[in-house]
Amino acid sequence: MKKISLIFSALMAFLTVSADDARIVRTMNFDWRFHAGDVAGCEVPGFNDKGWQSVDVPHDFQISQPWVPPAKDEKADNSDAASNVKSRLSSRGFKEMGIGWYRKSFTPDASWKGKRIVLDFEGIMLVGDVYLNGERIGGTEYGYVGFEIDITKKLKFSQENVIAVKANTQKPENSRWYTGGGLFRDVNIIVTDPQMYFTRHPLYITTPVVEAGKASVKVQAEIACYLRTNKLKVNTKIIDALGNAVYDVTKDIDFNRGQKINEHPIDSITISNPHLWSCEDPYLYKAQITLLRPDGSVADMVTENFGVRKIEYSPEFGFKLNGKKVIMKGIANHHTLGALGAAVYPRAIEKRLQMLKEFGFNHVRTSHNPYSKSFLDLCDKYGFLVVDELYDKWLTKFAGGRTAWENIWQYDVPEFVKRDRNHPSVVMWSLGNELQTYWDLPYADWGVTAYRLQKVLLNRYDTTRPVTVAMHPRGRNLKTDSLPAPLVLETDIAAYNYRYMYFPGDSKRFPHLMFYQSEANTAAMGPNYYEMDLDKVIGLAYWGMIDYLGESHGWPAKGWTQGVFDISLEPKPIAYFLRSIFNENEPIVHIGIIDKDDNTVWNDVKVGTQTMSDHWNRKEGSKMSLYTYTNADEVELLVNGKTIGVRKNDRNNPKVRNKIRWDNVAYQKGNIEAVARKGGKVVARHKIETTGEAKRLAAVADNKDWKADGMDLQHVRVCAVDSKGRRVQTSDNKIRFEVSGPAEIVGVINGNLASDELTVGNSRSLYKGTATVILRSKKEAGKVTLTASADGLKTSKTVMLSVAE
Template sequence: MKRISLFFLAVMAILPMMADNNPRIVESLNFDWRFHAGDVDGAQTPDFDDSGWQTINVPHDFQIHQPWIAPEKGEKADNSDAASNVKSRLSSRGFKEMGIGWYRKNITPDASWKGKRVILDFEGIMLVGDVYLNGQRVGGTDYGYVGFDIDVTKLLKYGQSNVIAVKSNTQRPENSRWYTGGGLFRDVNLIVTDGQQYFTRHPLYITTPVVSEQKATVKIQAEMACYLKIKDLKVNTRILDAEGNAVYDATKDIPFNRGQKINEHIVDSITMDAPKLWSCESPYLYTAVVTLMRPDGTVADRVEEHFGIRSIEYSPEFGFKLNGKKVIFKGIANHHTLGALGAAAYPRAMEKRIQLLKEYGFNHIRTSHNPYSKSFLDLCDKYGMLVVDELYDKWLTQFAGGRTEWLNLWQQDIPEFIRRDRNHPSVVMWSLGNELQTYWNLPYADWGVTPYRLQRELLHRYDTTRPVTVAMHPRGRNQKTDSLPAPLVHETDIASYNYRYMYFPGDRRRFPNMIFYQSEANTAMMGPNYYEMDLDKVVGLAYWGMIDYLGESNGWPAKGWAQGVFDISLEPKPIAYFLRSIFKPEEPVVHIGIIDSDDNTVWNDVKVGTQRMSDHWNRKQGSSMSLYTYTNADEVELFINGKSIGVKKNSKEPKTRNKIKWDGVKYEAGYIEAVAKTDGKIVARHRIETTTDAMALKAEMDNADWKADGTDLQHVRITAVDKKGRRVRGAHNNLTFAIDGPAEIVGVINGDITSEELTVGNKRRLYNGTATVILRSKREAGKVTLTATTDGLKNTKLVVRKN
């Protein structure tokens, strides 16, 4: 009898979990949309015939498919802010046509969902968007970088077909200063919860007010809705370690005021012994699983969120500390787009970039000048990247979508922005804007001071654990005297200067409480703009545009920015190794960069152009050249075909540190080699050789764990090689790609920012001997075969299996 009773109690204990093991349904709506480029009358109506439309999957950027628009003859395609110069504005927006795209999708909500709560969740629609359900407009966005949801509980026809239609509009050329892309560029989900008890949008707020290696406090707050007549809310909290083991599990009763149906509640305050701390080198993540229980003990709703235990500190004395240790921001400021993929927010494309940045010593990303996707922040959490999370550009209606006044946006955008991102340990600073303090005619006519104060006050309603800043325009000092910082700088927690690091010493003397961060630094001054800062006291820097990108062209035929250290196909340029020598001083580096030409591009009165360099040894016989050897070693000896042409010491002066100039180097076919030494010992080598003619194509994939989830990517780099397998940089053959198996080609790219080729389709020319084709998985596992062919070379075939 005793055994039967124990068995009965055990069964009763697990019944609630069996009855409702997954109470919250999150259903991806990313697949099988019908799409049409261009406006169409009546496209929102349920009975509209879309059978002739294209079938696409989200994320999707319809603008990347548009042809290039060249400036008319004699017209200057500069980067002027003049709204009237449409063609010039197109240079900023990637020489693409502006326009409208329509998306339609049929869904049949399960009849059992009636009585529950059903939400449509859009992470973003670029640049502005409208959402229709069965012909009725139910929501939309006027600033496409920020997500939103729509409660459609009472609007759906359960057990029947419903039509979701989305109108996406890139607006006018002057409504952004960079290439934005267009369309459903981020995830779309349908969420079903209990109708009476549930967690609201972005409900958790997880903070770690006390952090040490011995002990940490984790505080969890949640916003919940309850429409029942009950005295207490019963909430279970579990903390899982990185391996999925529960390190904390407790259920508590929280007093509930029935007059406040939706409210925020302190769920738990947890003390953890010997916590594993999140850092750039060891980005350890815990998971909080918070469950809202019904009065009968069954599960009403459950949410979970990754978080890290870490402390951050800022001070004029040391800049920034993470977990009590000084850390310098070694960063990048780039736009959100992803090369050949445009604005489509593929997690794997972001991961590839973050892995590349980590490899070269970066530990920081500034999200210029808008929120990136949630998946981006998840990856920064995973890889230990410090993020300055930025909301806006200039606080001007013109650059904030252009459909409604900016004054109408920030009250809704800030809560969404902060609540979505505040639990990410990677986010260590908020930025509310960029280069706006030069505008007197901002709201309230005081150079942005009052708008900042208003926004900061609202921001602090949702998070007080990080400082708040705005990045300053390089020309925007005090309007009465250029010797003083702009008034807005004195309002911000961190003094963020774009390019003007040379003001730090003087401003520190006059205003000793200021904390300095170089929110943009230029490639042309790379080295000095790092070493000339007081690294013991500044927060650090973010180099602008380290990865070349579409948009913000300095003139046709360039389709975008070309001053990065990585080209648009993610191939490192020689100068990338100079940056690596700075950012990774503990790792010996040496690399040869041969000067081909100078670029004197000026941007915002700042010289951003760099010397164009290459690192191949196929030159004109008898020619001579100048080159750099980039190194963090003590000295470099340069050899041509084994014969030394000299030894040069590495200067410690900021302007020449880690870049050793060699002039009058005479070319001889064979090889040139740089040998770096420290304390008399060889620590690094770089050798480049004269190659013979290209003989074959070689294919290399980048994703060994390619998933059959319909979204994962495989980047395949195709390289022309000679008979010894060496890359032939002079090869510029036209390639054709063919795919067999459950995948599709979503992008083709090489490093040539001036190419007339589109980044979609199945053809691409080699550039410097290489090109990349990007494959998107379908939702079936199996073998995928990619074939790359070209005239005159042995073709290549790559077989990849998806899991």
């Protein structure tokens, strides 16, 4: 009897861990056909799409379109034509609005028959409609949130099926920034057991207790079950970063047969000596939750990364992570990715996060919409704190424009929260941006009721983070003009764009308020950080730190130019000023030479900064003004080794702290050097030299682990260099690119947003001596050779290897 029992136990153990017939997630990102413009009848299976373009997802169909400049004779009047021109000028990147169609043919796997089959879209920009075999089966009214469609009963087996997607960017005024258009995020097919399965975004993992030596982890799951049973058997496995199971238990969960779909508390776990997630050490655990059939076989399995961490907010200290005061040092940017437009490539996101981390950032506000899941996965990995934002204005025209905003928020909020709530990086929810001054918001009370309704629904799905709305406090209480807007007093966090100077007064009147500068401008960089009470505020997010398409301040600029990194990700001199602030313990000094002033005003705020450069190829006899950015005690400036002087860093004056101005510096061919000292010792140097004539091209690839998965990217930075290998910033040669091997060019970019060159193709001019070409791998591994050539310069050949996963 004992032997039989042991054999049965072994068999049950085998059945429990075998997941051969658990869920299948298959990418649908590859081999689509695309057509720009509306086409009648193209959703029908028999439609001939052979003349259409072959594309892979993610795909932004606007990025390859020509620029649409304003006509010279058009004036800014009140006509519809002029309004559209102005809207394009200021917002949507000088691209024509329109429709794009996608078609994909596929034959379902025979093993899927009898299963539950779901088509999953992470987003369609800006609104979209989905057809299967000619029938409209679903769509989206707000392209930044995902959705799924159950196609179990509509799919045809043993024959070809056709998915068709119509993506519409809507009118120019339906967004205040460049959105891109099309299937810009992942598309998947998900196959599960039809009778027992986990629903969409089923897990809710929290860490309610985090103490010295132990932490509690609670797991909840939404499960669908159509079997005649009163128990659900669920296995919970917690796996550490090394792959070790720190918890592995199977339990029976009570099940009410009258509620076929319901949320169930799965387990409450204690982890001894947990490895905590933090910005410096973003340690991740994995929860693997398995739903078992009554015979012990696997019906469904889902996994989710999570972090063990404790977050606290208080008017006394602002924000703490794991009991330690942390200042959020952040960026608020739109979701687009430079040359790639809106297309979501994880490697492009990772490259940006790595750069931001190097310069001292620890925080991102997702302005003004949910970013991709891959973005949050990478924030978890790299230790960024995220303020996760759902909307811009609560107005129909900014939420897709096809149906009233009042009809979509109750669907968007659950999708938004359930998808993102397990990410340790997400530490605050934001429901909107700069909306409290609009009387035409729903319910006509300056947003108060709309906020209350959304927050109640949000808290239905998560109560572990505070909820806010980013406000532009120039719109104060209209009756007094001295008190905060009514919406401020409703939110958990008082989030002010730009108006940090209101924090002290509002804090005295309302001591319970906690303050976060949800947008800060580059023009006031330094004061808008140091003039806050850093012991008490939560932190800040600098607006538009990476230049982007859209929100141009005038043709020929195609977008925002006030960042500290240009659109090709080259740091501008002012980036080192920010680095000196955010990386207090890293000695920094950097020279920034003032080329001209920019007095641009945007959103009632001066955002223009001085245009600067950091090269030493100047006109003989010229004099210039410059800054040395430093967090050291003092800087000595030398030209060709001769001292210009020594100046102190006035740390007691937030208006000039870490930036020392030098005027009337005479140019002499050779070099200029800044030497920073702390406590009398040299801690940092920055020298720039007069370069010779450009002789050749030099290229550097950034991805040593380039995966041959059809999605991974290689950014190759190409520079013109002189005979000594120094970058020649005055070079503007046009570079031609050729690729051989399993890769394709998906983007070409330099830092010049006034250029009329497109960000697609196989050529790009140098700007300040550099340009970047972006390669997308194919699904086969192999050697890739990139050849970069230009008239008058020696050609560069770069050999890279893409490797199988």
